[in-house]
Amino acid sequence: EIVLTQSPATLSLSPGERATLSCRASQSVSSFLAWYQQKPGQAPRLLIYDASTRATGIPARFSGSGSGTDFTLTISSLEPEDFAVYYCQQRGNWPPSTFGQGTRLEIK
Amino acid sequence: QVHLVQSGAEVKKPGASVKVSCRASGYTFTNYGISWVRQAPGQGLEWMGWISTYNGNTNYAQKVQGRVTMTTDTSTSTAYMELRSLRSDDTAVYYCGREPGDGYIVHWGQGTLVTVSP
Numbered sequence: 001e002i003v004l005t006q007s008p009a010t011l012s013l014s015p016g017e018r019a020t021l022s023c024r025a026s027q028s029v030s031s032f033l034a035w036y037q038q039k040p041g042q043a044p045r046l047l048i049y050d051a052s053t054r055a056t057g058i059p060a061r062f063s064g065s066g067s068g069t070d071f072t073l074t075i076s077s078l079e080p081e082d083f084a085v086y087y088c089q090q091r092g093n094w095p096p097s098t099f100g101q102g103t104r105l106e107i108k
Numbered sequence: 109q110v111h112l113v114q115s116g117a118e119v120k121k122p123g124a125s126v127k128v129s130c131r132a133s134g135y136t137f138t139n140y141g142i143s144w145v146r147q148a149p150g151q152g153l154e155w156m157g158w159i160s161t162y163n164g165n166t167n168y169a170q171k172v173q174g175r176v177t178m179t180t181d182t183s184t185s186t187a188y189m190e191l192r193s194l195r196s197d198d199t200a201v202y203y204c205g206r207e208p209g210d211g212y213i214v215h216w217g218q219g220t221l222v223t224v225s226p
Contacts, residue, residue, distance in 0.1 A: 091211030095167035
């Protein structure tokens with residue numbers, strides 16, 4: 001099973017700042033990695049798939065990069081609504097799939 | 109538009125079984141797979157498995173393999189996830205999601221809370 005490790009566990013930033021979230025895979029998943037945003041009481045929302053492609057309707061301030069085992073989600077300038085939990089998901093050998101443990105992005 | 113509507117909350121005793129349904133509308137059911145993801149209280153997302161609505165093929169996570177069965181009823185565009193021999197650590201919100209063949213989930217059900225308690 002491919003294990004995804006996200007860092008940091010919690011990121012404290014202010015609106016307007018740049019956020020950089022990391023996801024590392026235990027083995028190569030090529031570019032088959034997605035990022036989701038989840039707010040309390042809601043289902044996750046797909047932000048980025050195939051490492052760098054924004055899903056429909058996702059603002060341009062969200063970007064993804066990486067391949068192989070190291071991936072990054074960047075939010076260029078934080079908006080108040082961006083404070084949430086972010087998960088990465090791999091589908092490198094789909095199926096199966098796995099999620100990372102999440103990064104909580106909180107307001108400083 | 110795409111809708112996935114799940115069955116209501118359940119309370120079960122340890123050792124019992126639960127079957128959660130996910131009724132799809134707004135698209136051709138057999139053109140997309142269904143993935144199941146769960147989230148224990150205050151915890152992260154856990155991928156449980158996937159079913160092809162086209163031919164019934166399944167793939168389950170190792171952690172639940174042997175206790176889970178995913179099925180579909182194409183006549184009603186409904187997917188089902190049955191989990192047996194429930195334990196307290198199965199307490200979670202269970203989500204279904206429409207999977208377009210690439211493993212990613214754009215459309216999600218509203219979630220079903222399953223509580224396992226003596």
